[in-house]
Amino acid sequence: MPRLATWNVNSIKARLASVLAWVEDVQPDILLLQELKCEAAGFPADRFEALGYQAAVVGQKSYNGVALLARAPIEDRLEQLPGDADDRQARYVEATIGDLRVASLYLPNGNPPETSKYPYKLAWMARLRRHAADLLTNGRPVVLGGDYNVIPEPIDVYDPDGWRGDALFRLETRAAYRTVLHLGFTEAYRALHAHRPGDVPAYTFWDYQGGRWPRDEGLRIDHFLLSPQAADLLQACTIDRRPRAWDKASDHTPVVLELASGV
DNA sequence: ATGGTTGTTCCACAA
Numbered sequence: 001m002p003r004l005a006t007w008n009v010n011s012i013k014a015r016l017a018s019v020l021a022w023v024e025d026v027q028p029d030i031l032l033l034q035e036l037k038c039e040a041a042g043f044p045a046d047r048f049e050a051l052g053y054q055a056a057v058v059g060q061k062s063y064n065g066v067a068l069l070a071r072a073p074i075e076d077r078l079e080q081l082p083g084d085a086d087d088r089q090a091r092y093v094e095a096t097i098g099d100l101r102v103a104s105l106y107l108p109n110g111n112p113p114e115t116s117k118y119p120y121k122l123a124w125m126a127r128l129r130r131h132a133a134d135l136l137t138n139g140r141p142v143v144l145g146g147d148y149n150v151i152p153e154p155i156d157v158y159d160p161d162g163w164r165g166d167a168l169f170r171l172e173t174r175a176a177y178r179t180v181l182h183l184g185f186t187e188a189y190r191a192l193h194a195h196r197p198g199d200v201p202a203y204t205f206w207d208y209q210g211g212r213w214p215r216d217e218g219l220r221i222d223h224f225l226l227s228p229q230a231a232d233l234l235q236a237c238t239i240d241r242r243p244r245a246w247d248k249a250s251d252h253t254p255v256v257l258e259l260a261s262g263v
Numbered sequence: 264a265t266g267g268t269t270g271t272t273c274c275a276c277a278a
Contacts, residue, residue, distance in 0.1 A: 010278085011270055035278090037271065062271050063278095109278060117277095149278095207278085208268035251269075251278080 001235065002259050006032040006104065006145040006222055007243075008205075008252035012065070013037070015250055016044055022243055023051060026256065029071055030097055032104035034147045036065030036090075043067065060090035066104045066146070070097045081105070082134075083127035091124070100230070100259075101138060105146035110167030118167050121149070125176040132225075133183050141230035141259075144185070147252065148223050150177045152187065155195045156220035158203075158212075168221060186231035188224040188257055189239070202239050205252045213244060224257045233259040 005028040009015040012033065023031065031053070036043060040059035048055055053069040058079045068074060074095045081092040094103035107128070110121030128144075135142045151169040154160035163169040181187060193202060203218025212218060226234060236258040244253040 014270065035270095063276090111278080210267055248269095 001261065002029045002098070002100070004028060004030045004032070004102070004143060004145065004224070004257040004259065005240075005254050006034070006147075006224065006257075007254040008034040008106070008147040008222060008250060010035050010250040010252065011037040012043060012067075014248065016047065018243060018246055018248065018250075020047060020051065022240075022254065023048075023053075026240070026254075028256070030100075030102060031067075031069040032102070032145045033067040033069070034065070034104060034106040036067060037062060038065055056093050056095050058090045058093045060088075064090040064106055066090060066093045066106050068093055068095055068097070068102060068104050072098050078103075081124070081127050082131050084123070087124075096140065099140060099261075101135060101140045101142045103142075103144045103146070105144060105148070107146070107148045107150065109149045110173070113165065113167045113170065121167060122172060122176055125173075125180075129176070129179050129183065132180050132185065136184060136227055141233060142227035143230050143257070143259075144225040145223070145255075145257070147221060148177065149221055150174065150223070151219050151221055152177060152190065152223075153195075155201065156203075158201065158217035158219075163219075168219065180225060184228050185225040186228075186234070188226055188231075188234055188237035189220070189255065191231070191234065192237050204239055204255055206244060208251050213249075222252055222255050224255060230259065233261060235260050 108121040204222040206213040206218040
């Protein structure tokens, strides 16, 4: 049963010891990383090779950076999101691993929304929707995981009113996200954890500022989107909160996805 | 209204 995980590590160099320890503990078959904050040549591939993982890395100095790590061969790599050849930001890597087509994505934050950063975010989401539609025709189960920088619904944020104007929670952002779901993609965590009043919130990110982690005031912005064929394999999706409490933690914590077969 | 945190890089910017 393949186990996948996604984690925005906020600098792989600052987080290497934590990530390696977590990988040894959880043993994912496929690991999606975001915010490497290094160029591909600087990615510590040898440390993951020692644990049995191949790597596909799309890097950039200081900002962004995404990777796919897998125990099985990583084939037919796509190293940027189609739709804008001038976009040099390292936010997307996709490949075939076993029977799955898998992408690790780092969707633009978009703040402040009155700047060009927000139109860039919306344009990136439109490109993602178009490409996701293409992926549905390729015959394999598709898994699109990563840091979406989208709070899907009010229950996914500790203070919905306070976040109403934020680029992660604006109505246009959530509408653009839903257009991807409407193609037929299933968001794994939400599918398995229908929210009822009184349920404990399930966040994947807590800001470093303002004591958000100790108060459990977070956001759920790291997601796995599954094509219909992949959703048919869905067994479990969990948020591992433990690494957020570690010393020198990333502000995000990993999401783990279990599929019934495939790799 | 302010200050609050982390990482990378350069004397800010992005999150």
